[in-house]
Amino acid sequence: MRVSVVEVASSWRDIREVTSRAGHYRAELAVLGASKGIDFRWHDPDVSATELAASDALLLLVLSGGTEQLGMSVISRWKGPLAILAHPGDNALAAAIEMLALARSTGHAGIIIQASPGWRDGVSLAFALAKTHASLRRATIGSLGSREVEIMTPWALEGAVSEVWGPQLVHLPLGQLVRYSREADMQAAQDIVDEMRAQAPRVVEPDARAMLGSARIYLGLKRIVEEHGLDAVAVHCFALLTPLANTGCYALARLNDEGVPATCEADIPSCLTMLFMRYLTSAPSFLANPSSIDLGSDTVVFAHCSIPPSMCATYSLRSHYESNLGVGIAGELEPGPVTVVRIGGKDLREIYAASGRLVECGDREDLCRTQLSVRFDRPEDARLLLSRPLGNHHMIVRGDWTHQINQYCSYFRD
Known part of the structure; x- marks a missing residue:
């Protein structure tokens, strides 16, 4: 610099x-x-x-x-x-x-x-x-498909992303990902399957066909990222279930580990949050849902199926929770400090940033595969998730980055 x-x-x-x-x-x-x-x-x-x-x-x-x-x-x-x-x-x-x-x-x-x-x-x-x-x-975010429910109209969302935070937002047809996944080289996909098996200590539901399909989705999505010069990507992953009988969980997790923030459910504010945290921390983050909030202990359970493997001490390959298809990741992480982050609000001008401590990982069968219990440092941060949420998905990143986030907002935001 x-x-x-x-x-x-x-x-x-x-x-x-x-x-x-x-x-x-x-x-x-x-x-x-x-x-x-x-x-x-x-x-x-x-x-x-x-x-x-x-x-x-x-x-x-x-x-x-x-x-x-x-x-x-x-x-x-x-x-x-x-x-x-x-x-x-x-x-x-x-x-x-x-x-x-x-x-x-x-x-x-x-x-x-x-x-x-x-x-x-x-x-x-x-x-x-x-x-x-x-x-x-300088960044470009790609959106493949659109959400059924969004916080603002597509053109307003595109303007807010660019004007408030900087990245350009480009909309791409989800059909391109379906086509590229089907066109993916079979040997390259098989090589990725071999990597999956070699690196994961445990495989539960996914069979060879499920892993091959997930590998082809990864190759198709990576091709789109490279062709369009994308720095991050949001994918309407549920729309892949019917044409491909598979999910994007593995593809998103692997791209995140490769330095390309990738979010599911075509969630653009979450993709923007993940990109912001990648540039700020040089580390991957985990997109997850708050699944339960215990105000007595200020502990929130966050769960999802696409955690980057590099964040895990160990992990198992599971299916995607809702569909029982594809390859999801059930990660186990070492306890320690974390930051929970989300950009949202009117014109994407608000940011939620809370510090806490990852205290344990769960293995419930009625939640998404990776389950993290985070005890918040400030009780009010847990309460805000129920009273003034900025959205469902939140990014979890290792370490306490709240000071840097607050300084960034003081530096660059009105």
């Missing part, structure tokens, strides 16, 4: 003091760049818009007060997100606050980082968020 750094200081300040401050920050940022893979490029305040445009983000280093006009002249030549690093003294923070207020009023996304102990972590996070933002704005 390339970041332009511009220092601003008042001409009334002692030049030796300003030079000393600047040297300190240059040395610290050099260490940060080497450890995080950030290419910091230093510029004078009169840097041109063309030079700035060659970078992915802007860091404005405010070394003193009395710099508002100089800083805003730099910001006026910049089109993307910015971070303002304020020296801890000499009225630098006051100037930084004024700059950000003016910048946000003209449509810039930005954040202030105070140069107090730990500031390098703040800078690193700011540019990780900027990278997520840039990746979303």
Whole structure:
């Protein structure tokens, strides 16, 4: 990632003091760049818009007060997100606050980082968020088929995805997936079946025919992803039951492990959520339904059939729960911290993000195959699922990412 750094200081300040401050920050940022893979490029305040445009983000280093006009002249030549690093003294923070207020009023996304102990972590996070933002704005989500019930009309949904979060949404015929699955190379499909058998410690319902059909759906879906340059895909998987007598569970799980967020039931808000979390965490997530909510223990059971195998300590190959067809995955995960996330609400402007702890995995036969019991850190987060849900499907990702999610929304959302 390339970041332009511009220092601003008042001409009334002692030049030796300003030079000393600047040297300190240059040395610290050099260490940060080497450890995080950030290419910091230093510029004078009169840097041109063309030079700035060659970078992915802007860091404005405010070394003193009395710099508002100089800083805003730099910001006026910049089109993307910015971070303002304020020296801890000499009225630098006051100037930084004024700059950000003016910048946000003209449509810039930005954040202030105070140069107090730990500031390098703040800078690193700011540019990780900027990278997520840039990746979303370059992304394309494919939708194969449509849901029977959707939160808004297709054209409004397409506009909300693009305008609020960035990705372009393209609608593709589900029939293309049916055709490509039928055309899939038999030997390639058989090789995938052999991988399934070799990697899964236990196979319950799926026979050779079911596994071969699931492998062909995976190959067909991967072909569509590659042909259309998709970064994520949402599939109306129930519509595959009749023409293919199989399901998309295995295909979606495997694509997620390969870095392509893939959701079932043509759920575009969930696909957007999964893509956001992939860019933010570089990790796969598990789309699941809340199946029971115990407000006494603040514990929610989430279940579904398409968990990415890489998230599991071990797993079994089962059938898809509702249809008893195809290949679903019954995963068992190690206990530990998780984040539950969902984008939704009016124009997709709301996000639900709750931290908790995965306490156990279930094996009930009346639920989808992978069953995770999550105890929420805050009781109100469990209650919100019953009082103000943003939708049924939620993404579960390993680790507590609520701080990063909240910072992203503070940085880039109104």
